[in-house]
Amino acid sequence: MIKFVDATKVYSNGVVGLKNVTLTIEKGEFVFVIGASGAGKSTFLKLIMHEEAPTEGEVYVNGYSIHNMPRSEIPYLRRSLGVVFQDFRLLPNKTAYENVAFAMQMVEASPREIRRQIPLALGLVGLSKKAKAYPNQLSGGEQQRVVLARALVNNPSVLIADEPTGNLDPKTSMEIMNLFEEINQRGTTVIVATHEKDIVDKMKKRVIILEQGEVKSDEQKGHYINED
Amino acid sequence: MKIRTLRLLAKEGVSNVYKNKLMSTASIFTVIVTLFFLGIVLLLAVNITSNIEVMKRDLDITVFLNVDATDFEREEVTAYIESQKKDGIVSQYRIETKEEAFENIKKEIKNEALLKGLTAENMPMSYYIKLNNPADSDKVISDLSKFSGVNTEYGIGYNKDRLERLEGILKAFNYVLVTLLVVLSTVAIFLISNTIRLTVFARRREIEIMKYVGALDNFIRLPFIVEGLLIGFFGAVIAYLLTYQAYEWIQHVLNSILLNLGYTTLRLMEFYPVALRLFIIYSVFGVVIGAIGSLLSVRKHLNV
Numbered sequence: 001m002i003k004f005v006d007a008t009k010v011y012s013n014g015v016v017g018l019k020n021v022t023l024t025i026e027k028g029e030f031v032f033v034i035g036a037s038g039a040g041k042s043t044f045l046k047l048i049m050h051e052e053a054p055t056e057g058e059v060y061v062n063g064y065s066i067h068n069m070p071r072s073e074i075p076y077l078r079r080s081l082g083v084v085f086q087d088f089r090l091l092p093n094k095t096a097y098e099n100v101a102f103a104m105q106m107v108e109a110s111p112r113e114i115r116r117q118i119p120l121a122l123g124l125v126g127l128s129k130k131a132k133a134y135p136n137q138l139s140g141g142e143q144q145r146v147v148l149a150r151a152l153v154n155n156p157s158v159l160i161a162d163e164p165t166g167n168l169d170p171k172t173s174m175e176i177m178n179l180f181e182e183i184n185q186r187g188t189t190v191i192v193a194t195h196e197k198d199i200v201d202k203m204k205k206r207v208i209i210l211e212q213g214e215v216k217s218d219e220q221k222g223h224y225i226n227e228d
Numbered sequence: 229m230k231i232r233t234l235r236l237l238a239k240e241g242v243s244n245v246y247k248n249k250l251m252s253t254a255s256i257f258t259v260i261v262t263l264f265f266l267g268i269v270l271l272l273a274v275n276i277t278s279n280i281e282v283m284k285r286d287l288d289i290t291v292f293l294n295v296d297a298t299d300f301e302r303e304e305v306t307a308y309i310e311s312q313k314k315d316g317i318v319s320q321y322r323i324e325t326k327e328e329a330f331e332n333i334k335k336e337i338k339n340e341a342l343l344k345g346l347t348a349e350n351m352p353m354s355y356y357i358k359l360n361n362p363a364d365s366d367k368v369i370s371d372l373s374k375f376s377g378v379n380t381e382y383g384i385g386y387n388k389d390r391l392e393r394l395e396g397i398l399k400a401f402n403y404v405l406v407t408l409l410v411v412l413s414t415v416a417i418f419l420i421s422n423t424i425r426l427t428v429f430a431r432r433r434e435i436e437i438m439k440y441v442g443a444l445d446n447f448i449r450l451p452f453i454v455e456g457l458l459i460g461f462f463g464a465v466i467a468y469l470l471t472y473q474a475y476e477w478i479q480h481v482l483n484s485i486l487l488n489l490g491y492t493t494l495r496l497m498e499f500y501p502v503a504l505r506l507f508i509i510y511s512v513f514g515v516v517i518g519a520i521g522s523l524l525s526v527r528k529h530l531n532v
Contacts, residue, residue, distance in 0.1 A: 049440070079442035089437055093247070106443035108233050154441065 001027050002048060002158065002189070007057035007067075009043050009213075017043030019213040020057070025191065027157065030184045032200050033193045034224060035210035041193040044210065045162055048191070049081060050074050062157055079107055082151030082188075086163035088143045090135040096122065096146045097131040103150045121149040125179060141172035148179060158189040165196060173199060197224035229446065237447060241454025248427045252459055255423040255521075259463025259514050260470065262416035266409065266513065267471040267506060273405050275496050280394050282494070289357040289365060291372050292379045295350060301377025302353065308371065309357060317364050321357040329354065352379060413517065420521030424456060428525045435529050445530055452522040460518025464510040471506070475499050 002025040009017040018040045025031055033041050046052040047059050050066050059066035062080045064073065090099050100121055104114045122128050125145035135143055144164060151159060161180070165173035177192075177199050184190045194200065200207060200223065207222030208215060245252045293302060312318040324332070329351035337343060359365055373380055428435070438448050479496040486494055 075439075075442040075444050077442075078440060083440045089433060091434060091437065102437070103441040105233065105236055106438055106441045106447060108230050111232070150441070 001025065001060070001062070002191075003058075003060040004047075005058040005060075007047065007054040007059050009047060009052060010055045016213045017052070018047065018054070018210075021213075021215055022057075023208065023215060023218060025189060027189055028184070028187055030181065030190045030203075030205045031192070032203070032205055032207045032222075033191065033210065034195070034200060034207060035216075038212075039210040040213040041210055042162065043213070045160055045191070045193055048158075048160060049083065050077055079154060080157050082154070082156035082159045084144070084147050084151050084159070084161040084164045086166035088135070088140075088147050088167075090143060090146055090150075092135050095132050095134055096127060096138065096149075099135070099146055100150045100153050103153055107154055109154075117153055118149075121153040122146075124152065124183075125149045139172075140168050141175065144168060144172075144176055145179070148176070148183075152183065152188075156188065158191065159183060161190070161192045161194075163194055164192060165194065165199065170198065174202075177203060200224040229444075233447065234450070237450040238454050241451035242458065244427070244431075244451060244455050245458050248430070251423060251427040251430075252455075255420055255459045255518075256463040256466070258416065258419040258423060259460055259518065260467040262412055262419070262517070263464055263467035263510050263514060264470055264474075266412050267467065267510065268474070269405060269408050269412075270506070270509070271471070271475055271502070273401065274502060276401055277398065278497055279494055280398050283394060289359070289368060289372075291355045291357065292352045293354065293377045294379045295352050297353065297377035301375065305355065305372070305375050305377055308375070309355060312368065316360060317368065319358045319360045321355055324354045324356065326351045326353050413513075416517045417520050417524070420456070420459070420517055421524040424452065424459075424522050425525035425528075427455070428452060428529055432529050435526075439530075448530060449523065449526055452526045453519050456518035456520075456522030457515050458518070460514035460516070460521075461511060463518070464514030467514070468507055468510045471510075472499060472503075 004021045004023050007021045008019055011017055021040075021044070033044055035041050043052065047054055047066055048061050050061075050064075050069060053069070054067050057067065061077060064077045066077075069077070091102065094102060097118055100118050101114050104117065109117070118131075119128065122131055125148050127142060127145045127149065130138060130142060133142075135146070138146065144167075159180070164180075165176055168176065173196065180190050180192065181203070204221045206218070206220050207224070209217045209222075291305070293305065306323070309318055309321050313321065326348045330346075330348040333346075333351065334343060357368070359368065372378055435448055476499060479499065483495045
């Protein structure tokens with residue numbers, strides 16, 4: 001569960017990232033976070049991942065208090081989160097398989113576990129046949145699937161995606177979104193920050209609209225533009 | 229941290245050295261230059277110290293008798309020195325009588341008032357002894373100190389003035405040496421951390437990914453530390469070989485020049501006696517500055 005209580009983030013240069021946000025995302029929800037550039041989407045995600053801490057208010061993620069967290073606990077918070085980026089962020093000198101394995105090695109999974117889990121993760125994203133390919137041998141959609149496999153392989157309870165389809169064509173985007181939905185149906189909370197109206201409208205999920213750091217609307221089965 | 233993870237991360241560090249050939253070469257070069265200069269300075273220091281030791285032993289030995297030494301006591305000492313001269317240990321010696329000592333002190337102290345009441349009888353008699361082999365000086369001094377007529381309070385020893393001058397030089401040189409060491413080490417750490425900072429910057433993506441998947445800070449540091457250690461060690465080995473070659477050459481040239489100039493005792497020492505110690509100093513120094521450099525440069529990127 002993720003809970004924001006009157007959370008405010010003001011950056012050191014005076015820019016307000018988020019202003020008095022109060023909301024709860026229950027376990028197993030699928031949430032879109034939308035808004036123009038600078039509306040606070042990134043800050044919202046950064047607070048969840050403890051890339052930033054709130055300047056005021058409280059933020060709870062999977063039982064951790066982001067507003068008051070010792071540095072040594074951050075890695076453990078991050079292990080409960082899977083993260084997908086717009087620009088993929090794969091290691092170019094590792095194959096798809098090795099990229100996913102890297103995430104497991106970093107949390108000291110046993111070699112047996114790794115051998116068992118990775119085919120499952122790559123299978124889930126439909127990339128079993130490309131395990132030995134390097135990122136530059138894969139299409140954008142395929143690379144994003146590898147990233148997704150990497151994000152999921154340690155069984156996080158929350159999947160966070162920042163503009164995951166920003167670099168993909170509409171058809172591939174929809175495929176990735178369907179994957180997200182499938183993952184969500186297995187019980188993982190999914191939070192997607194996006195610009196893409198079509199996807200949001202089609203998926204009919206909870207939509208949180210941010211504007212100048214504040215929550216403008218928060219509706220179940222929402223649409224990209226809510227003008228009543 | 230499990231052994232398996234340690235091995236994995238260490239392997240990562242090793243392969244990084246190879247993968248970032250250009251940066252690694254640049255860092256290794258920095259280590260080589262620093263250690264090479266450091267080594268030359270160190271060798272110079274060892275040589276100066278050992279040559280001053282030789283020069284010390286080359287000085288006259290001065291022995292004062294007690295002011296009230298009897299004729300018998302005086303004869304005893306003279307006989308001993310004579311016997312040493314016969315054995316070829318003492319090359320020559322000179323006696324300064326009470327009268328000569330008095331004349332000398334009158335020349336040194338111009339103030340009449342201070343000399344008032346002082347006569348030759350108040351002055352000690354002394355011997356200035358030169359040895360054939362400076363190495364015998366310890367034995368001669370200890371023999372002399374056993375005679376009842378010898379004043380051990382004034383001390384038996386080397387010519388004080390020259391000794392103090394030599395020790396002054398040695399002291400000043402030590403200050404210069406310590407300063408040079410500090411400056412060179414600082415420069416090396418700065419250069420290496422800068423070079424490694426570039427490789428860290430090139431790999432900030434990797435650090436980021438490690439952080440997002442929840443790797444502990446030490447996991448992220450370790451490959452870079454291994455990288456720094458290796459670079460430091462490689463640099464140390466190459467610098468050592470270069471220093472060895474350079475020193476052998478300098479030693480060869482300088483010693484033949486010194487010999488041609490007629491100095492038989494003054495010379496650069498052999499490399500072998502200090503070889504192992506120098507190698508250890510190089511390795512430790514290289515490895516430490518490599519690791520510190522890595523740690524400094526990775527620190528900034530850890531705060532994601």
